[in-house]
Amino acid sequence: xxxxVESGGGLVQAGVPLRLSCAASGRTFSSYxxxxxxxxxxxxxxxxxxxxxxxxxxxxxxxxxxxxxxxRDNAKNMVYLQMNSLKxxxxxxxxxxxxxxxxxxxxPTRGAYDYWGQGTQVTVSS
Numbered sequence: 203x204x205x206x207v208e209s210g211g212g213l214v215q216a217g218v219p220l221r222l223s224c225a226a227s228g229r230t231f232s233s234y235x236x237x238x239x240x241x242x243x244x245x246x247x248x249x250x251x252x253x254x255x256x257x258x259x260x261x262x263x264x265x266x267x268x269x270x271x272x273x274r275d276n277a278k279n280m281v282y283l284q285m286n287s288l289k290x291x292x293x294x295x296x297x298x299x300x301x302x303x304x305x306x307x308x309x310p311t312r313g314a315y316d317y318w319g320q321g322t323q324v325t326v327s328s
Contacts, residue, residue, distance in 0.1 A: 204228050204317040206298045211322030216290060222283040222322060224298030232256075232276040234316075235301045237309055238283045240294035241321070247297070251283060252309035259306060266292075288326045295321035 205227040214220050222238070237252040251262045251272040260272050271284040281298060299315035301308070308314040 204231070204234065204300045206300060206317055206319035208296065208298050208319045208322040211296060211324045213325045213327065214288060216288055216326055216328050218288060219284070219286045220288060220324065222285065222296055222298075222324070224281045224283075224319060226279045226281070226298075226300065228279070231279040231300075233302070235303065235306075235309055236272075236274055236281040237299045237301060237315060238272060238281075239297045239299060239312065240292075240324075241297065242294040245294075247312060249310040249312075250296070252301075252306075253281065254306065261306065261309065263310070285324070288324075290326045290328045293324060293326050295323050297321040 207225045210222040238250040239247050240250050241247040253260050253272045257274045269287045274281040298319040300317040301315045303314045
């Protein structure tokens with residue numbers, strides 16, 4: 203069982219950076235690939251970024267590539283999402299998730315994740 207708690211969201215102006223954090227419980231954090239998803243009002247939950255167990259492999263949605271960076275600290279059971287060059291269309295609830303699967307090609311899909319946090323709201327004003 204893994205519990206995930208996100209933090210760091212807020213209201214920012216376009217272009218201002220923001221870093222989200224996700225704290226994971228349990229001693230087996232390093233055995234999970236981690237991902238960030240987001241969900242805007244009236245829209246489907248969409249993939250944002252994923253990181254492998256060691257942190258050596260990352261993958262991003264095209265919409266955030268070059269602006270967002272996912273990272274993890276296995277010693278602290280933490281995963282982060284650094285968001286730069288934010289745009290109003292990035293406004294959403296950002297949700298952290300953990301996957302026990304081993305195939306990177308699975309990670310952009312919601313069904314690959316076993317555990318989900320409650321999310322943190324990010325609002326970007328123009």
